[in-house]
Amino acid sequence: MRKLPREFYLSKNTAKIARDLLGKLLVVPDDTAGRVSGMIVEVEAYLGQADRAAHSFGGRRTARNEVMYGGGGHVYVFFVYGMYYQLNIVTGPAEHPHAILIRGIEPVEGIEVMWERRGKMKDTNLTSGPGKLAIALGVTHELNGADLTRKHIWLEEYRSLEKKEIKVGKRIGIDYAGEDAEKQLRFWVKGNPFVSKPV
DNA sequence: CAAGTGATTAGC
DNA sequence: CTAATCACTTGC
Numbered sequence: 001m002r003k004l005p006r007e008f009y010l011s012k013n014t015a016k017i018a019r020d021l022l023g024k025l026l027v028v029p030d031d032t033a034g035r036v037s038g039m040i041v042e043v044e045a046y047l048g049q050a051d052r053a054a055h056s057f058g059g060r061r062t063a064r065n066e067v068m069y070g071g072g073g074h075v076y077v078f079f080v081y082g083m084y085y086q087l088n089i090v091t092g093p094a095e096h097p098h099a100i101l102i103r104g105i106e107p108v109e110g111i112e113v114m115w116e117r118r119g120k121m122k123d124t125n126l127t128s129g130p131g132k133l134a135i136a137l138g139v140t141h142e143l144n145g146a147d148l149t150r151k152h153i154w155l156e157e158y159r160s161l162e163k164k165e166i167k168v169g170k171r172i173g174i175d176y177a178g179e180d181a182e183k184q185l186r187f188w189v190k191g192n193p194f195v196s197k198p199v
Numbered sequence: 200c201a202a203g204t205g206a207t208t209a210g211c
Numbered sequence: 212c213t214a215a216t217c218a219c220t221t222g223c
Contacts, residue, residue: 044218053218064207081219082204088218101218131219173218196219 001025001156006149009072009091014098017091018045019187022166025158026105028137029151033113036137038105038127039158042188042195044171046088048097053177056097067145068097075153077134077144084131087139089148103130103172103186105137106194108158113138129196165190169199 004024011017027037046054048068055065055078067076071094077085088099105127107114114126114136127133134140139153146152171186188195 046218055218060208062208078218079206080217082206082217084204084219086218099218103218129219171218176217 001158003149003154003156006073008155009089009148010093011072012092012096012098014045014047014091014100015185015187018043018100018185019166021089021100021102021155022187022189023159023161025108025156026102026137026153027109027156028139028143028153030110030113030138033110036110036113037108038133038137038194039108040102040104040155041106041192042102042104043186044101044103045185045187046099046101047185048092048099051177051183052180053171053174054097054099056099059097061097065097068099069095070145072096073148075143075146075148077139077141079141080131085134085139085141086130087134087137087143101130102133104128104188104192104194104196105133106192107136124193128194161189167199172197 021040021043024040048056056068072091074090076088076099087102091098127136148154167190168184169186174181
């Protein structure tokens with residue numbers, strides 16, 4: 001399959017790109033194990049300057065979030081709670097610091113490697129959360145800033161979803177964001193067991 | 200349900 | 212410089 005082109009990431013309609021990410025295949029090749037991949041089943045949009053929940057709220061620009069300003073089609077990886085990496089996809093043109101957090105994937109290729117990295121457990125617990133899937137895919141700070149049109153990580157077409165298969169709700173873990181916490185910016189595949197917190 | 204963990208940030 | 216915080220997960 002072909003990598004999604006740069007154009008896919010350049011729209012300023014971040015919520016639309018977030019919905020379109022559902023059903024795409026996220027691929028992270030491994031030197032020895034080959035392709036490790038999963039279908040995206042849950043995402044959250046972060047709308048830059050105007051969004052209290054975003055790292056780039058109010059135009060905040062630091063060493064950590066610098067890649068959010070570098071243009072769509074790059075990966076923003078950051079570290080939280082002293083243990084977990086979070087994988088985001090930067091969208092829009094340069095200087096438009098929006099991003100989409102990947103919160104859940106359904107394993108497709110390389111599930112053996114995921115078990116090695118995560119430990120033996122129920123498959124639905126392997127990748128049903130942003131911290132979990134980063135471990136399963138081997139995503140660390142080394143991938144921060146990686147280009148999704150190159151060879152370290154990318155997206156492919158995989159499954160096309162009907163509108164009625166997609167659910168929308170509030171984002172998770174951002175209660176500090178006040179009224180922005182109420183925004184309907186979390187999207188997931190209805191009934192999929194790899195969604196972190198089904199509703 | 201609460202602890203764990205350390206980079207990052209804001210505030211002096 | 213120091214202290215508080217955090218796009219989470221796991222095990223009690």
